[in-house]
Amino acid sequence: MAVTLVILVPLALAAAALAWPDARSRPWLLLAGAGAHAAGMVALWLRPEPPLAEGYLFLDAAGKVVLSTTSALFLATAVYAQGYLRRRPEKDNRVFVSGLLGLLAAMTVVGLAQHLGILWVAIELTTLATAPLIYFNRNARSLEAAWKYLLVSSLGIALALLGTFFIALSGAGPGGPRSLLVGALVEAGPGLSKPWVRAAFVFLLVGYGTKMGLAPLHSWKPDAYGEAPGILGALLAGGVTNVAFLSLARVFQVTRAAGEAAFACDALIGLGLLSMALAAVFMAGQRDFKRMLAYSSVEHMGILAIGLGLGGGAVAGAFYHVLNNGLAKGVLFLTAGNIHRAYGSKRVDEVRGASRRLPLSGPLFFAGFLAVTGTPPFSPFWSEFVILNGALGKGRYAVGGLFILFLAVVFVGMGATVLKVVQGDDRGAPERPGFADSWLTAGPPLALLASVLALGLWLPAPLAALFRSAAALMGGS
Amino acid sequence: MVLRAFFQVSLLLLAPPLLVGIVNRVKALFAGRRGPPLLQAYYDLAKLLRKGAVFSRTTTWVFRAGPAIGLAAVFLSGLLLPLGGERALVSFRGDFLLLAYLLALGRFFTALAALDTGSSFEGMGAAREVSFASIAEPALFLCFVVLARATGTLSLSGMLGAGLGAAWRESAPALLLAGIALFVVALAENARIPVDDPNTHLELTMIHEVMVLDHSGPDLALILYGASMKLFLFGAVVVRLALGGLPPASASLAGAAFLAGLGLFAAVVGVTESVMARLRLTRVPQMLVGASVLSTFALVLLLR
Amino acid sequence: MTSWIDMTFVLVVVVNLFLLASSRLGAVIRAVALQGALLSALALLLASPAHAVGHVLLVAGGALVIKAFFIPWLMFRAIREAAIRREVEPIVGFVPSLLLGGAGIALAFAFSRGLPLPAPEMHTFLVPTALSTVWTGLLLVVSRKKAVTQALGFLVLENGVFIFGLLLTDFMPVMVEAGVLLDLLAAVFVMGIVIFHINREFASLDTDALASLKD
Numbered sequence: 001m002a003v004t005l006v007i008l009v010p011l012a013l014a015a016a017a018l019a020w021p022d023a024r025s026r027p028w029l030l031l032a033g034a035g036a037h038a039a040g041m042v043a044l045w046l047r048p049e050p051p052l053a054e055g056y057l058f059l060d061a062a063g064k065v066v067l068s069t070t071s072a073l074f075l076a077t078a079v080y081a082q083g084y085l086r087r088r089p090e091k092d093n094r095v096f097v098s099g100l101l102g103l104l105a106a107m108t109v110v111g112l113a114q115h116l117g118i119l120w121v122a123i124e125l126t127t128l129a130t131a132p133l134i135y136f137n138r139n140a141r142s143l144e145a146a147w148k149y150l151l152v153s154s155l156g157i158a159l160a161l162l163g164t165f166f167i168a169l170s171g172a173g174p175g176g177p178r179s180l181l182v183g184a185l186v187e188a189g190p191g192l193s194k195p196w197v198r199a200a201f202v203f204l205l206v207g208y209g210t211k212m213g214l215a216p217l218h219s220w221k222p223d224a225y226g227e228a229p230g231i232l233g234a235l236l237a238g239g240v241t242n243v244a245f246l247s248l249a250r251v252f253q254v255t256r257a258a259g260e261a262a263f264a265c266d267a268l269i270g271l272g273l274l275s276m277a278l279a280a281v282f283m284a285g286q287r288d289f290k291r292m293l294a295y296s297s298v299e300h301m302g303i304l305a306i307g308l309g310l311g312g313g314a315v316a317g318a319f320y321h322v323l324n325n326g327l328a329k330g331v332l333f334l335t336a337g338n339i340h341r342a343y344g345s346k347r348v349d350e351v352r353g354a355s356r357r358l359p360l361s362g363p364l365f366f367a368g369f370l371a372v373t374g375t376p377p378f379s380p381f382w383s384e385f386v387i388l389n390g391a392l393g394k395g396r397y398a399v400g401g402l403f404i405l406f407l408a409v410v411f412v413g414m415g416a417t418v419l420k421v422v423q424g425d426d427r428g429a430p431e432r433p434g435f436a437d438s439w440l441t442a443g444p445p446l447a448l449l450a451s452v453l454a455l456g457l458w459l460p461a462p463l464a465a466l467f468r469s470a471a472a473l474m475g476g477s
Numbered sequence: 478m479v480l481r482a483f484f485q486v487s488l489l490l491l492a493p494p495l496l497v498g499i500v501n502r503v504k505a506l507f508a509g510r511r512g513p514p515l516l517q518a519y520y521d522l523a524k525l526l527r528k529g530a531v532f533s534r535t536t537t538w539v540f541r542a543g544p545a546i547g548l549a550a551v552f553l554s555g556l557l558l559p560l561g562g563e564r565a566l567v568s569f570r571g572d573f574l575l576l577a578y579l580l581a582l583g584r585f586f587t588a589l590a591a592l593d594t595g596s597s598f599e600g601m602g603a604a605r606e607v608s609f610a611s612i613a614e615p616a617l618f619l620c621f622v623v624l625a626r627a628t629g630t631l632s633l634s635g636m637l638g639a640g641l642g643a644a645w646r647e648s649a650p651a652l653l654l655a656g657i658a659l660f661v662v663a664l665a666e667n668a669r670i671p672v673d674d675p676n677t678h679l680e681l682t683m684i685h686e687v688m689v690l691d692h693s694g695p696d697l698a699l700i701l702y703g704a705s706m707k708l709f710l711f712g713a714v715v716v717r718l719a720l721g722g723l724p725p726a727s728a729s730l731a732g733a734a735f736l737a738g739l740g741l742f743a744a745v746v747g748v749t750e751s752v753m754a755r756l757r758l759t760r761v762p763q764m765l766v767g768a769s770v771l772s773t774f775a776l777v778l779l780l781r
Numbered sequence: 782m783t784s785w786i787d788m789t790f791v792l793v794v795v796v797n798l799f800l801l802a803s804s805r806l807g808a809v810i811r812a813v814a815l816q817g818a819l820l821s822a823l824a825l826l827l828a829s830p831a832h833a834v835g836h837v838l839l840v841a842g843g844a845l846v847i848k849a850f851f852i853p854w855l856m857f858r859a860i861r862e863a864a865i866r867r868e869v870e871p872i873v874g875f876v877p878s879l880l881l882g883g884a885g886i887a888l889a890f891a892f893s894r895g896l897p898l899p900a901p902e903m904h905t906f907l908v909p910t911a912l913s914t915v916w917t918g919l920l921l922v923v924s925r926k927k928a929v930t931q932a933l934g935f936l937v938l939e940n941g942v943f944i945f946g947l948l949l950t951d952f953m954p955v956m957v958e959a960g961v962l963l964d965l966l967a968a969v970f971v972m973g974i975v976i977f978h979i980n981r982e983f984a985s986l987d988t989d990a991l992a993s994l995k996d
Binding site: 173 | 892895896897898899915918919922928931932935938939941942945946948949978979982988991992993994
């Protein structure tokens, strides 16, 4: 019952948004959708439900982590959207509202999917739902960003479909499971044809890795995150990437069961380290603070991949990081959006003194930076610590060393840009009237930051248990 | 045996100008004209042999030797070819290499004779022709390799002989691709449209024509005759490859089919020349590389 | 019968090579349409008596209508709107593209040896053809500059995935096949709309114009 609530209500509201005549009241649909989704998630926490549709849809531990993060993030952005859309009455928000609600429905299906085919369809729908939204600002740059996003994501999705077919073939032999249900595939385990599983993992890593934004498949991210409005950036960086990570994790489940774990783990750690390295390099001297956030997202996807690939205790850390990263990115993107609107520019050489002009958003942007780079007492510090612990505990000192190195470089690079934006005097910087801080636009990031801080200070036991059981699915502990 | 040799050599000597006649007739028909008689090429050769030759003062013995060596090279290659499914007069393992290099020798001396005139114009033509040939040669070799792999032999008589029937039954797609590639190479080597226009009189568009511009009288006859023999050569290979899939028949029937196939080949060349336009010079390498890749694909199909 | 299927697979690969070498947009669109028709024929030829007739006809008919008619029609409209006839010199030139395509075909055949088919009666050309078509599509998307050719490259990639999907028609539900066609349709629709906007915004479909965002 609650499962249908979280999927069908946003979908129905998305359709309604297309037909809704009044532009001023349309954003309320976002709140309605967010509220229904949050209510459904709470119900699912309190009373878990059995699998739906012959086992195709079921909320297991991993899905619960991702969907809870998504739900919280969407709630925050829905509140933010009320203020944001009201201030931009010149833009038609029909496609925007409808697209966001469609995105929520699609992400929910990914979280619930236990069938690799349904998983793929839902990821495809997230791409299609978000591509028009990147074009919200209707200028040449956002068109370029939307085209690159659409092309690269579609490429990745097509390769992921090929990989899904490979997995189906791996189980198609005599006596095989002949199914794409994750449970059936994991059960068949060693009976799956190994060369097909290995080839499948490569294609699926490339495909879902493109959606995640792992290097070297991340070329669309700086453009898309840089040009998209803040809300969309938050949902992309904190929602869609997590959902893509979940898809990758499901594939990893099957690959592990087939006995190809060593190959898969090496690939994951390799790409993870590459992502962190690339992010570190490109963040230095970044001139556009929204593109900088995109590279931060690449870095954190690298961290997630490393956590999954290391195995053991690090996997629980990765799932913990899913939650932390999602919330922290929400803070960063929403406040960056506020700063962008207030100055009319995203360039670091033009924007300064944000903490003076925007007394809430500016310091929140700075606090978000501290959180996302893993500064204690914010919670990302703890999740990164668990992953690092896992690396050193397994004797992988090189991986651990590089991990710390890249984190440090990112901290320095990002810090330089953020401080330039936040500090200083805002006299002489370009101004846009009508975009001062309000509770609707600054409240949600504040709430998200507060939760990141709270999680860092005290992790509730049910959450810790949830991360561990999610990790257990993936072969961790 | 002697009779067979007699037939093959006389076919090689007498048939080529007829092929050129068929090509020109087909082109004329496409253009809506009646066209020259089929035997026109023979009349032209006879006329040229009766004429005197003019030699530029800047030329040396190379210029006089070029046409003769070219014709000799092509004739020798003709001896290596199995005409109509019979064994060739000269046949040994790896003779397809000799064939390719004899053709290259002929081309080399033609180009050398062109350079011997000392004119930069002929040099331009020689440069173009030789660069296209350098891309066409790998394609030609790849086609031969495909044939060799399909029939399991390394001599032309084996490749284009009786083993072809079995090869067609087993790997028809590969042989079809190789045939198409071979046809493209034939068009390139014989300076036909879409690579070069043999009827052009615009000097900047000439490739092969410009190399033979300075020859006159008997030398020009030798060159034209050699060119027609080269067309006959390639036609023989393509036709034999195409007909190889048919069930074996009596010798006379096979021979008649071969001759008919040659006529059809000439007609197809004529049609291609009438239907297509000349490619831009930068596109010719693309076409030839495409032919190479096609034959590589055919080889991959055979190797799997 | 087997030789017809062989021929069709070979033709699909030959069309791939043509796509890599051609610069005339009209010819490329027609070649992609031809490939779609070939795929539809493959869906019919590869169907064994065990499959539901209705399902087979649906897949083959859907592939024909969408890949061979509808999408090429959309593309022709796009180039008519933008008044372009030729691809500009791509990032990877035509000859290197051809060579890479040829190398891809050889590699696809080599890799397919390591991927044993579950049921031996499945056709041996299928996996290499599918993989080489995917590779061709990837090459086209990555190396071409006109947005229309990039979209066509994506279509070719989807064709490759579709060929592969034909292997699974006996035990995979209709959903998977429909998923491929749906994916195609939706993506191309959206791409078509974006192309329309690109043309309007930049007055050209040359993605060189889409190069202002960089680090």
